[in-house]
Amino acid sequence: MHLHDLTIKKFHEGLVNKEFSAHEMAQEVFDLIKAEDGKIHAYLSLNERMALRQAEEADLKIAKNEPVGFLTGALMAIKDNILIEGLPCTSASKILENYTASYDATVIKKLKSSGAVFLGKTNMDEFAMGSSTENSAFGPTKNPHDLTRVPGGSSGGSAAAVASHMAVAALGSDTGGSIRQPAAFCGVVGLKPTYGAVSRYGVTAMASSLDQIGPFTKTVEDAAILFNEIKGVDAMDSTSSPQASEIKEEDLLKPKLEDIRKLRIGIPKEYFVEGLSAEIGSAVEKAIQDIKSLKVEIKEISLPHTKYALSCYYIIMPAEVSSNLERFEGIRYGSRQSAEKLIDLYKKNREAGFGDESKRRILLGTFVLSSGYYDAYYAKAQKVRRLIAQDFDQVFKEVDLVLTPVTPTLPFKFGEKTDNPLEMYLSDAFTIPVNLAGLPAMSLPVNQTKKDKLPVGFQLIGRHFKEADILGLGQYYEKLSR
Numbered sequence: 001m002h003l004h005d006l007t008i009k010k011f012h013e014g015l016v017n018k019e020f021s022a023h024e025m026a027q028e029v030f031d032l033i034k035a036e037d038g039k040i041h042a043y044l045s046l047n048e049r050m051a052l053r054q055a056e057e058a059d060l061k062i063a064k065n066e067p068v069g070f071l072t073g074a075l076m077a078i079k080d081n082i083l084i085e086g087l088p089c090t091s092a093s094k095i096l097e098n099y100t101a102s103y104d105a106t107v108i109k110k111l112k113s114s115g116a117v118f119l120g121k122t123n124m125d126e127f128a129m130g131s132s133t134e135n136s137a138f139g140p141t142k143n144p145h146d147l148t149r150v151p152g153g154s155s156g157g158s159a160a161a162v163a164s165h166m167a168v169a170a171l172g173s174d175t176g177g178s179i180r181q182p183a184a185f186c187g188v189v190g191l192k193p194t195y196g197a198v199s200r201y202g203v204t205a206m207a208s209s210l211d212q213i214g215p216f217t218k219t220v221e222d223a224a225i226l227f228n229e230i231k232g233v234d235a236m237d238s239t240s241s242p243q244a245s246e247i248k249e250e251d252l253l254k255p256k257l258e259d260i261r262k263l264r265i266g267i268p269k270e271y272f273v274e275g276l277s278a279e280i281g282s283a284v285e286k287a288i289q290d291i292k293s294l295k296v297e298i299k300e301i302s303l304p305h306t307k308y309a310l311s312c313y314y315i316i317m318p319a320e321v322s323s324n325l326e327r328f329e330g331i332r333y334g335s336r337q338s339a340e341k342l343i344d345l346y347k348k349n350r351e352a353g354f355g356d357e358s359k360r361r362i363l364l365g366t367f368v369l370s371s372g373y374y375d376a377y378y379a380k381a382q383k384v385r386r387l388i389a390q391d392f393d394q395v396f397k398e399v400d401l402v403l404t405p406v407t408p409t410l411p412f413k414f415g416e417k418t419d420n421p422l423e424m425y426l427s428d429a430f431t432i433p434v435n436l437a438g439l440p441a442m443s444l445p446v447n448q449t450k451k452d453k454l455p456v457g458f459q460l461i462g463r464h465f466k467e468a469d470i471l472g473l474g475q476y477y478e479k480l481s482r
């Protein structure tokens, strides 16, 4: 079995049928990373010793015929804003360059007890702010399909690691599209769970009312497996919900065609407007036609407040960022400059430690929260957020899922949008409304025919805690292509 063919599911089958050992596959993946990652730069740090030991433990369990789950031995990459005890966790920022995590995030604890193997930590935009990984303090990640193009962001390293087979699956985080957009650009599956479905304990906070952790995988079936392992209420995260623990494994992993056929799908006209590239438009149209062959009902719908989502996000998100990044003063975490006065020490540490985009958002956020401007910006944006959420509540009375493009354009070239932050922000126009409304959504690759094409993704958005609808339809769509 070759690494290129491995999914979580096939890896599991190969292990239990003793076709290979977890240790030998882990060794093989590290060899591949050493040969290839100089070009791609998906990883910021590797975890070879611990990973090989975790793989041996998995092999031991199998040798003793102990019961093992799908994730035993699974070779995973983790975004560098998720804490793994004893490993670096930089959020791709100089201010955290020397930071070592002192505890495990809840998702890591869960995956450890499922027997997963952590290969290393992946590159990202600094503090998850960006759409291309060009904001990483440690240099960008390249798109494995075309090294002159960006892999998307902010979880570009996780997406590229899976797309280039340097991991079987990965975790990322999504605040405005950071799982779905890089998944679309790299041709893999990316799921942003419902807000509250997965514990955020141990993820470096960007914008706490929007952040969610989720999987990157090669197949929708794998996304269902991984989501099933990481979901659930957690005492350490008061925004995690008991409803997450009620989602049934069987609905995620074994969707029934008769249930899928009952799903009604809405196509919002506001997502097929000027600015959507012709290639994306026709690829998404093809996905819609393929889904029609499953005999589901498809109809046009309207989400009238869509056009306000981007401006609303770029007020709420920086407001939360400015507050969350306050803790990085270079004293408790990160590198320290020297200064006589405490206030100068803060200033120097933050000046040296943060990149331009982080500074831009701290400034924006501090401004929109400042006295006299609060009502005009932040309070108003909260009202608009409600309207956007209500748009979805309204359409979910007549449809079960919403289908849209993920990105307005194909993966762009390095440097193409770095001089114009607003251009960069537009890459997330189709993913941001979902975070504002707290809904689950998945990006999955359109089945394309020509080999040389750049990947295109489409997005399925579901009701709160109805990941099973998204993953169910996705699994049947995926079967059409095989």
Ligand code: GLN
Binding pocket: 128, 129, 130, 131, 153, 154, 173, 174, 175, 176, 177, 178, 179, 206, 317, 428
């Ligand atoms: N690209 C968006 C931003 O820059 C989303 C980031 C994210 O989801 N973490 O804010």
